[in-house]
Amino acid sequence: MSTTQSDRLRELLEPLVAAQGLxxxxxxxxxxxxxxxxRIIVDSDEGVELDACAELSRVIGEKLDETDAMGDGEYVLEVSSPGADRPLTQHRHYVRATGRLVKFQLSTEGGKxxxxxxxxxxxxxxxxxxxEVPGVKGRKATARRLAFTxxxxxxxxxxxxxxDKKEEEA
Known part of the structure; x- marks a missing residue:
């Protein structure tokens, strides 16, 4: 069974990322x-601070240097958090987006x-x-249930x- 370089890197780096709580x-x-x-993209329920990315970059760089995971050639390592408009693909992404406005592309039974x-x-x-679907032209917002399927x-x-949540609480 052949594994791709990305799979091998994921196997090598996932424990390092998890050890940082990400x-x-x-x-x-x-x-x-x-x-x-x-490019390594990391996230957490609380978001990711720049200092956490820098520390993780140092740890990952050391690990890659002591292994042959990247081969002999030069490479640039970038550790960052996902962008504000990244796609929601996993359950935890939806949980983290609670309270946020989201654009959904809906599918039919055939997947179209x-x-x-x-x-x-x-x-x-x-x-x-x-x-909560926002109201249009002065109408009230309405509640809706949407299945992941x-x-x-x-x-x-x-x-x-x-x-901001802090402003709403005040």
Missing amino acids: DLEDIELSRAGKRRML AAGELIARILGVDDEGLDL DVAKARVEIEFNRK
Whole structure:
């Protein structure tokens, strides 16, 4: 059974990332001129601080230097958190997006796109999501239940005028 370099890197790096209290979201390996670019994407329920990325980069760099995981060629290592508008693909992503506005691409039984929905995630369980669909033209927001099986794609919408949780509590 053959494994890809990304699989081998994931196996090597996942324990290091977990030891820092983070989740390994993605490993991207690409070319940047003569060098290779290794991008490690990490996240946590509380988000990821710049200092945590720097420390993890140091730890991962040391591990890669002591193993032959990247081979002989030069490479650039980048450790970062996912962007604000990253796709939601796993249950924990939806949990972390609770309270956020999300754009959903809906699927039909055949898996084809069946339109889109923009709604705020109010709650998440094993089967799906409890949503608040914003009202249009002065109408009140409405509640909606959406099963995970009805979601083809989902991505957090960036809100420039979103109230911070601390402001709402005050």
